Amino acid sequence: MTLSSTNPPKSLFAVDARTRKRNAAEARFRLYGLIAVGIGVLALIVLLTSVLGNGLGAFRQTFLQLPIALDAAKLDPSGNRDGEAMKKVTTIGYGKVIQTALIAEISQRGIATEGVSAKDIFGLVSKEAPAQLRDQVLANPGLIGQTITFKGLANGRVDGFFKGRVSMESAALDSNISPAQLVLAQQMRDAGMISVSFNPAFIFGSDASELRPESAGLGVAILGSAYMMLIVLALALPIGVAASIYLEEFAPQNKWTDLIEVNISNLAAVPSIVFGILGLAVFINFMGLPQSAPIVGGLVLTLMTLPTIIISTRASLKSVPPSIRDAALGIGASKLQSIFHHVLPLAMPGILTGTIIGLAQALGETAPLLLIGMVAFVREYPGAPPDGFFEPASALPVQVYNFTQRADPAFVERASGAIIVLLVFLVVMNTIAIILRRRFERRW
Amino acid sequence: MNDMTLTEKPVNASDIKITARNVQVYYGTTHAIKDVDVDIPDRTVTAFIGPSGCGKSTFLRCLNRMNDTISICRVTGNIALDGQDIYDKRVDPVQLRAKVGMVFQKPNPFPKSIYDNVAYGPKIHGMTRSRAELDEVVEGCLRRAALWNEVKDRLHAPGTGLSGGQQQRLCIARAIATSPEVLLMDEPCSALDPIATAQVEELIDELRSQFSVVIVTHSMQQAARVSQRTAFFHLGNLVEYGETGHIFTNPSDPRTESYITGRIG
Numbered sequence: 001m002t003l004s005s006t007n008p009p010k011s012l013f014a015v016d017a018r019t020r021k022r023n024a025a026e027a028r029f030r031l032y033g034l035i036a037v038g039i040g041v042l043a044l045i046v047l048l049t050s051v052l053g054n055g056l057g058a059f060r061q062t063f064l065q066l067p068i069a070l071d072a073a074k075l076d077p078s079g080n081r082d083g084e085a086m087k088k089v090t091t092i093g094y095g096k097v098i099q100t101a102l103i104a105e106i107s108q109r110g111i112a113t114e115g116v117s118a119k120d121i122f123g124l125v126s127k128e129a130p131a132q133l134r135d136q137v138l139a140n141p142g143l144i145g146q147t148i149t150f151k152g153l154a155n156g157r158v159d160g161f162f163k164g165r166v167s168m169e170s171a172a173l174d175s176n177i178s179p180a181q182l183v184l185a186q187q188m189r190d191a192g193m194i195s196v197s198f199n200p201a202f203i204f205g206s207d208a209s210e211l212r213p214e215s216a217g218l219g220v221a222i223l224g225s226a227y228m229m230l231i232v233l234a235l236a237l238p239i240g241v242a243a244s245i246y247l248e249e250f251a252p253q254n255k256w257t258d259l260i261e262v263n264i265s266n267l268a269a270v271p272s273i274v275f276g277i278l279g280l281a282v283f284i285n286f287m288g289l290p291q292s293a294p295i296v297g298g299l300v301l302t303l304m305t306l307p308t309i310i311i312s313t314r315a316s317l318k319s320v321p322p323s324i325r326d327a328a329l330g331i332g333a334s335k336l337q338s339i340f341h342h343v344l345p346l347a348m349p350g351i352l353t354g355t356i357i358g359l360a361q362a363l364g365e366t367a368p369l370l371l372i373g374m375v376a377f378v379r380e381y382p383g384a385p386p387d388g389f390f391e392p393a394s395a396l397p398v399q400v401y402n403f404t405q406r407a408d409p410a411f412v413e414r415a416s417g418a419i420i421v422l423l424v425f426l427v428v429m430n431t432i433a434i435i436l437r438r439r440f441e442r443r444w
Numbered sequence: 445m446n447d448m449t450l451t452e453k454p455v456n457a458s459d460i461k462i463t464a465r466n467v468q469v470y471y472g473t474t475h476a477i478k479d480v481d482v483d484i485p486d487r488t489v490t491a492f493i494g495p496s497g498c499g500k501s502t503f504l505r506c507l508n509r510m511n512d513t514i515s516i517c518r519v520t521g522n523i524a525l526d527g528q529d530i531y532d533k534r535v536d537p538v539q540l541r542a543k544v545g546m547v548f549q550k551p552n553p554f555p556k557s558i559y560d561n562v563a564y565g566p567k568i569h570g571m572t573r574s575r576a577e578l579d580e581v582v583e584g585c586l587r588r589a590a591l592w593n594e595v596k597d598r599l600h601a602p603g604t605g606l607s608g609g610q611q612q613r614l615c616i617a618r619a620i621a622t623s624p625e626v627l628l629m630d631e632p633c634s635a636l637d638p639i640a641t642a643q644v645e646e647l648i649d650e651l652r653s654q655f656s657v658v659i660v661t662h663s664m665q666q667a668a669r670v671s672q673r674t675a676f677f678h679l680g681n682l683v684e685y686g687e688t689g690h691i692f693t694n695p696s697d698p699r700t701e702s703y704i705t706g707r708i709g
């Protein structure tokens with residue numbers, strides 16, 4: 001009675017103060033949530049636009065296209081198309097051939113070259129171009145004596161000019177390029193001698209020195225990363241799953257297993273650089289494995305990934321209902337049979353998701369690789385596995401770091417391009433994780 | 445029905461399948477089963493009744509050593525199947541469980557096809573030599589579990605897609621597929637509706653012709669309907685054990701009487 005006297009009955013349509021307060025709190029909370037999500041999305045958009053804006057250019061490159069007469073007298077003095085003898089002609093010799101052909105083509109097209117010396121004209125060509133031509137000829141000596149259409153890299157500054165990175169003003173201050181050269185380059189582009197097109201060498205080619213950013217590629221880094229992922233997958237998945245099954249299903253509950261459990265959780269939180277130091281001390285200094293090799297990187301990343309895989313595998317084993325184990329044991333299945341026939345298949349989606357997340361982490365890991373020497377400049381592709389595992393290679397995230405350490409601003413574009421490649425790999429891996437999850441997921 | 449079956453097939457004391465003597469079970473320091481002696485006859489349904497937590501499931505799980513899977517559980521005393529001590533060092537519990545099958549409280553079919561559920565036991569025990577033989581076993585078990593007609597057109601559909609009662613009969617088919625001698629059932633109907641319960645009870649009555657069936661139930665009506673022998677547990681003790689008709693009509697212990705009349709439980 002007292003209640004109804006203090007709270008006189010009201011219409012359902014009138015909202016009382018308490019309800020209004022509750023609704024206001026809910027509305028506020030929704031707003032905070034929206035703001036939080038908004039900040040996250042905004043950060044992602046900024047990151048993506050910055051990376052894409054800077055990096056997409058790396059996939060396109062400026063090329064020079066010109067007919068070159070491959071004079072036998074200059075390129076194969078011995079005259080019998082013998083590979084060893086032809087190798088005696090160095091890139092300097094090929095450079096002269098390109099220079100001659102370039103000047104001839106420019107004057108033939110009637111492009112004015114006042115104020116630009118022959119050396120400056122040749123300066124429009126990448127230092128990599130003679131090597132490209134030489135490789136082409138050595139691979140196919142039959143070309144000698146013919147006139148071929150050669151498509152070679154343009155100098156990084158010219159490339160930067162067409163991508164908007166280099167301007168007339170900056171060229172005036174730049175010892176590597178002059179405004180007059182850029183004017184000439186623009187005329188050559190108008191004449192169709194210079195074009196900007198897709199550059200597969202950025203993905204498949206190998207790294208290049210500081211002086212020729214235009215020819216730097218990610219091939220060695222991608223191969224090195226792929227090798228390491230193979231090693232991580234081949235070691236961490238079986239070891240991690242076996243360890244989890246043992247700990248979850250067989251190990252007795254005592255202080256030793258408790259200790260192991262705590263340590264595995266701690267291991268997952270250990271800074272990755274510590275694993276690098278461990279790898280340096282154990283795998284390189286103690287076991288004598290080669291530096292910069294994918295095998296060492298793979299082993300270090302395996303150690304790093306193991307706790308992630310073990311934790312997620314144990315969680316998914318735990319989530320399998322005990323009634324399934326009872327059912328199997330109850331009809332006389334052995335413990336191992338009940339695990340392999342029933343528990344493991346049900347835990348599979350979780351195990352695979354954990355594994356791929358661990359792999360994705362490992363793929364992006366940089367710090368431990370720096371310590372084991374994978375930061376070295378590597379131009380040679382590692383061979384096919386298993387020998388290739390022991391040959392020097394680079395890794396994608398380290399390559400990004402490497403590019404950012406170089407002085408030439410053209411490498412900023414390369415670094416962002418490498419980040420795009422890395423992100424594409426991560427997106428692909430996460431997609432695979434989702435697909436596998438869907439496939440293996442079963443209801444019970 | 446009880447009286448009829450009892451006269452039809454009197455319990456023969458020489459036909460004892462399982463003998464338990466002086467059985468104690470501890471969970472850590474908890475003494476869950478105290479001094480239980482019991483003789484379970486062959487080709488009979490024996491019911492374990494008693495209030496919740498009195499140790500019925502615990503004792504049932506001693507009979508096929510399912511308690512081995514609980515690390516803190518310790519069993520002492522003597523339990524013999526056909527005169528052989530099942531806790532002997534030489535006994536492999538895996539082999540024992542093929543002979544002493546179990547059906548659980550909650551239907552727990554494997555998330556596999558109906559066929560695979562039943563075929564799993566014979567497969568892992570290498571009981572069949574050919575696919576045709578396996579097909580025959582699966583059909584036979586599903587027929588004995590009174591499920592064949594309902595599932596014969598969808599043997600390869602998932603077992604988890606069946607109704608609760610069908611799932612439980614599938615679990616029974618799975619349990620009898622390993623040709624056990626004893627079938628343990630822990631409250632097999634507690635998750636089922638009355639119609640499914642009636643079907644399973646009918647099935648249990650039929651299984652009696654081939655197996656020694658031990659059923660845990662919290663329903664006294666069920667015990668009265670399906671069993672010939674009843675054991676009443678209270679706080680870990682076996683209070684009274686005898687012919688079902690006798691226990692329900694003329695209990696000798698006051699605790700049994702209060703339970704049956706609904707005063708404890």
Ligand SMILES: Nc1ncnc2c1ncn2[C@@H]1O[C@H](COP(=O)(O)OP(=O)(O)O)[C@@H](O)[C@H]1O
Pocket residue numbers: 471474476494495496497498499500501502503514
């Ligand atoms: N896994 C276990 N760990 C510890 N104690 C248990 C466990 N299972 C059962 N108990 C204890 O043993 C006693 C008997 O349990 P249970 O056999 O399940 O009883 P009922 O099946 O008759 O309801 C209870 O007191 C219960 O708390």
Ligand SMILES: [Mg+2]
Pocket residue numbers: 500501502630
């Ligand atoms: Mg119970």
